[in-house]
Amino acid sequence: MKIFKIILAGVLFVSFSTEAQRLVKTVNSGWKFQKENSEKIETVNIPHTWNSQDAFNEGDYFRGTGTYEKQVFIPKEWEAKSVFLKFEGANQHTQIFINDKPVGEHTGGYTAFIFELSEYLNFGEANQVRILVDNSHNQNIPPLEADFNFYGGIYRDVELIVTGKDHFKLEGEAAGNLLVKTPEVSEKLAKLNFSGEIVRSGKKNPKLEIKVTDPNGKLIKTLTPDIKNGSNFSVDFEIKAPLLWSPEQPHLYEITANLKDPDSGEIMDSYSTSFGCRWFKADPEKGFILNGKPIKLIGANRHQDFENMGNAVPNSIHRKDYQMIKDMGSNFIRTAHYPQDPDVYRICDELGLLVWTEVPVINDVTDTEAYHQNAIDMQREQILQLYNHPSIVFWGYMNEIFIRLVFTRDMSEADKNAKIKTSVELAEKLEAATKELDTSRLSVMALHENEIYNTSKIADIPDVIGWNLYFGWYTPGLENLGKFLDEQHNRYPERPLLISEYGPGSDSRIQTNEPKPWDFSEAYQLKSHVSYLNQIMERDYMLGMAAWNFADFGSSGRQDSRPYINQKGLVNFNREPKDIYHYYKARLNKEDYVYIAGKNFTTRFIDQNEKVKLKVFSNSKKVKLQIDDNIEKEAIVKDNIAEFDLNLEEGKHSIKAISGSADYHRNIEVKFRNNLIKNIQNKPIRINVGSHSDFVDEETGEIWISDQAFSENSFGYVSGEVFQQSKSKFQGTASNIKVTTKEPLYQTMREGLKSYKFDVPAGRYRISLLMAEPNRRASTENIYNLGSDQNKTSDEVRSFDILINGELAEQDLNLARDYGILQAVELNYEISTKDEINIQFNPESGKPILSGIKLEKL
Numbered sequence: 075m076k077i078f079k080i081i082l083a084g085v086l087f088v089s090f091s092t093e094a095q096r097l098v099k100t101v102n103s104g105w106k107f108q109k110e111n112s113e114k115i116e117t118v119n120i121p122h123t124w125n126s127q128d129a130f131n132e133g134d135y136f137r138g139t140g141t142y143e144k145q146v147f148i149p150k151e152w153e154a155k156s157v158f159l160k161f162e163g164a165n166q167h168t169q170i171f172i173n174d175k176p177v178g179e180h181t182g183g184y185t186a187f188i189f190e191l192s193e194y195l196n197f198g199e200a201n202q203v204r205i206l207v208d209n210s211h212n213q214n215i216p217p218l219e220a221d222f223n224f225y226g227g228i229y230r231d232v233e234l235i236v237t238g239k240d241h242f243k244l245e246g247e248a249a250g251n252l253l254v255k256t257p258e259v260s261e262k263l264a265k266l267n268f269s270g271e272i273v274r275s276g277k278k279n280p281k282l283e284i285k286v287t288d289p290n291g292k293l294i295k296t297l298t299p300d301i302k303n304g305s306n307f308s309v310d311f312e313i314k315a316p317l318l319w320s321p322e323q324p325h326l327y328e329i330t331a332n333l334k335d336p337d338s339g340e341i342m343d344s345y346s347t348s349f350g351c352r353w354f355k356a357d358p359e360k361g362f363i364l365n366g367k368p369i370k371l372i373g374a375n376r377h378q379d380f381e382n383m384g385n386a387v388p389n390s391i392h393r394k395d396y397q398m399i400k401d402m403g404s405n406f407i408r409t410a411h412y413p414q415d416p417d418v419y420r421i422c423d424e425l426g427l428l429v430w431t432e433v434p435v436i437n438d439v440t441d442t443e444a445y446h447q448n449a450i451d452m453q454r455e456q457i458l459q460l461y462n463h464p465s466i467v468f469w470g471y472m473n474e475i476f477i478r479l480v481f482t483r484d485m486s487e488a489d490k491n492a493k494i495k496t497s498v499e500l501a502e503k504l505e506a507a508t509k510e511l512d513t514s515r516l517s518v519m520a521l522h523e524n525e526i527y528n529t530s531k532i533a534d535i536p537d538v539i540g541w542n543l544y545f546g547w548y549t550p551g552l553e554n555l556g557k558f559l560d561e562q563h564n565r566y567p568e569r570p571l572l573i574s575e576y577g578p579g580s581d582s583r584i585q586t587n588e589p590k591p592w593d594f595s596e597a598y599q600l601k602s603h604v605s606y607l608n609q610i611m612e613r614d615y616m617l618g619m620a621a622w623n624f625a626d627f628g629s630s631g632r633q634d635s636r637p638y639i640n641q642k643g644l645v646n647f648n649r650e651p652k653d654i655y656h657y658y659k660a661r662l663n664k665e666d667y668v669y670i671a672g673k674n675f676t677t678r679f680i681d682q683n684e685k686v687k688l689k690v691f692s693n694s695k696k697v698k699l700q701i702d703d704n705i706e707k708e709a710i711v712k713d714n715i716a717e718f719d720l721n722l723e724e725g726k727h728s729i730k731a732i733s734g735s736a737d738y739h740r741n742i743e744v745k746f747r748n749n750l751i752k753n754i755q756n757k758p759i760r761i762n763v764g765s766h767s768d769f770v771d772e773e774t775g776e777i778w779i780s781d782q783a784f785s786e787n788s789f790g791y792v793s794g795e796v797f798q799q800s801k802s803k804f805q806g807t808a809s810n811i812k813v814t815t816k817e818p819l820y821q822t823m824r825e826g827l828k829s830y831k832f833d834v835p836a837g838r839y840r841i842s843l844l845m846a847e848p849n850r851r852a853s854t855e856n857i858y859n860l861g862s863d864q865n866k867t868s869d870e871v872r873s874f875d876i877l878i879n880g881e882l883a884e885q886d887l888n889l890a891r892d893y894g895i896l897q898a899v900e901l902n903y904e905i906s907t908k909d910e911i912n913i914q915f916n917p918e919s920g921k922p923i924l925s926g927i928k929l930e931k932l
């Protein structure tokens with residue numbers, strides 16, 4: 075809750091009435107913005123980033139300085155006040171100038187900072203405010219590198235704050251926060267302390283009055299502590315039988331502190347904060363204990379960006395996200411990998427979400443005093459600014475800090491040891507800084523799956539260890555999760571453990587009944603999350619788990635099935651839920667819930683005798699299915715999924731799932747694959763060649779169906795194999811394919827095929843062949859020059875001829891040479907035929923490839 079009151083000019087400017095308080099107002103609108111080395115000046119509103127678009131284009135996004143400028147009128151009356159400018163966050167180094175005079179600067183992109191402007195201002199006039207923000211890489215500022223975008227700009231609110239000359243201290247690391255501590259809480263009693271600092275004009279001794287209200291808004295106490303040495307105060311108080319804060323009942327108390335003129339009783343400054351009463355611990359055997367009871371922490375990580383906005387998102391989106399996380403049934407959130415908007419923590423307090431918040435010390439450490447100090451400053455700012463939030467239970471300070479080291483080839487032993495040493499030293503300093511400010515919360519660090527964290531002993535430093543584990547994705551075997559955790563638990567029985575990240579990438583355009591790692595199908599995401607949930611639920615010692623990630627997010631270095639986006643979200647970048655989000659809802663919520671999986675899997679292409687597989691998510695024991703209002707089926711629910719194998723006729727079906735008091739309806743259309751040829755008139759066949767998944771084009775609704783081998787009266791490939799880029803990945807290339815929005819269609823392909831055949835009725839047809847050269851090293855040589863180029867092997871030159879019903883359609887087609895690598899190519903041909911279409915692929919060098927094929931009757 076902001077102390078934002080619209081104060082009538084008369085009241086504000088004539089004098090502060092006894093009801094007056096500080097003025098807090100945003101200064102977000104109408105800034106003139108200019109990027110370094112650019113002529114263009116635009117008018118922008120804050121929140122703003124200059125990377126909302128270019129971080130999603132090919133090449134590097136702009137990292138440099140942006141200048142924001144604005145005239146701000148400062149009333150004459152404020153001469154008698156103190157005037158501050160507060161930034162909730164700007165990425166990542168900020169300098170402030172008022173009327174061309176430097177006021178101050180701040181380093182770090184994710185915490186708030188505040189400056190007193192009074193001495194720089196001309197009162198009764200417009201003042202020029204100029205802000206320089208720089209997001210260029212700086213080896214002394216964390217994060218050095220990470221799997222997300224470092225969008226530059228003033229991407230959180232800017233506020234002007236006006237207080238009396240005597241005021242609660244705003245300047246400094248706490249950015250205006252006063253601390254409410256809860257050193258001892260039980261069901262019977264909460265012992266509390268409220269402390270802070272007052273900045274005084276020195277004329278009179280102000281009086282302090284603190285009002286405490288309970289969660290129902292009832293005043294329960296008014297405290298009037300002394301102000302020590304003229305500036306500090308610390309007051310203890312107790313609440314009997316406190317209403318405890320918990321995810322089920324997030325009761326919030328509130329404090330309002332007023333600083334009063336001793337003679338007139340006028341309020342010179344006022345500050346409010348909410349707080350909660352709860353206690354907790356992390357037990358290495360029993361897991362997380364909140365208010366004396368074990369609670370399995372289940373939830374997600376969350377990045378702060380949104381489609382088309384970058385990190386410049388309004389508070390309403392923060393609220394929507396956390397509401398969705400709460401609605402999913404979670405009780406836990408990790409604000410990976412940095413402190414988020416101050417509103418986020420207020421929202422988590424209100425909704426009842428337990429929070430792990432962390433500073434962005436990620437992947438690597440620079441061995442300089444400046445880097446270490448910046449990291450420590452970030453942690454101090456995070457803790458002091460967010461201290462009062464009952465939702466926060468973990469202060470985190472490092473993520474996978476050895477991953478750069480582990481993946482850097484050619485690093486000498488000496489350099490490795492130096493890197494380990496500086497990282498361990500920094501962890502020790504961060505641990506000390508954390509505990510110096512707050513012993514009531516747990517410190518935590520996230521590790522990737524590697525022994526180095528144990529051998530270096532860095533994992534012994536924090537109170538709790540979070541493992542980021544991607545079994546079944548980066549490393550094989552979903553079932554290895556439990557084994558890995560049990561082994562860690564046995565070796566380090568005193569160490570409380572949780573899973574800080576897990577989950578595969580998915581794309582709601584990719585649908586299959588036979589999910590495989592790296593196919594980006596929604597089905598594999600489901601399979602993986604179910605397995606992880608089961609394995610964690612059966613281990614009492616595990617504190618809990620946070621899925622990676624609540625939403626898809628921008629990461630300019632990524633080339634998955636949607637380029638520049640990390641697709642491990644439970645919801646899309648625009649927060650459209652994926653199947654998996656509904657699964658969590660069914661698994662975690664108590665109220666009856668039912669959902670038929672497959673928003674994009676509503677047309678099923680099957681063989682005549684094949685059954686339609688349907689998955690229904692539910693939190694009941696059984697699910698009933700009503701098909702076309704006349705057939706009823708029932709299935710037992712296991713792991714919150716009821717599986718149905720349905721015999722359905724070709725055509726449209728209405729399906730309703732009922733479980734408990736909840737129901738869900740979906741229309742499903744069935745098409746027999748063999749009839750596709752028969753019905754080809756006006757209904758083109760589209761095949762996702764080299765893939766076991768259907769690709770649903772969300773723009774057109776067209777479906778490119780999974781591939782099949784040729785059989786009589788049907789269609790399909792003859793010989794060849796599914797193209798595999800690397801052993802660990804099961805299909806396709808993970809590289810971005812240029813000039814198309816149907817990347818997955820081109821990423822998967824069949825290699826070395828002899829032909830693709832259709833047993834079609836006589837007629838005239840258009841054939842479209844889709845392909846992309848996946849090999850980055852593919853040669854652009856002409857096959858006929860090979861003999862003269864000693865360096866090239868035929869493996870690197872892919873060249874083939876295409877014959878359609880015996881007629882040469884392409885000779886020496888070298889995609890790399892003719893179109894470029896990783897480039898979407900579509901070749902269309904028209905032919906007339908009496909009974910069949912046989913598209914032959916004859917290699918000249920290397921193996922022919924094909925990504926997709928469309929056959930249309932003209």
Ligand code: GCB
Pocket residue numbers: 220221222473474522542575622640642
């Ligand atoms: C991790 C990182 C996270 C990445 C994630 C991934 O372990 O901590 O920043 O985004 O893996 O998707 O690879």
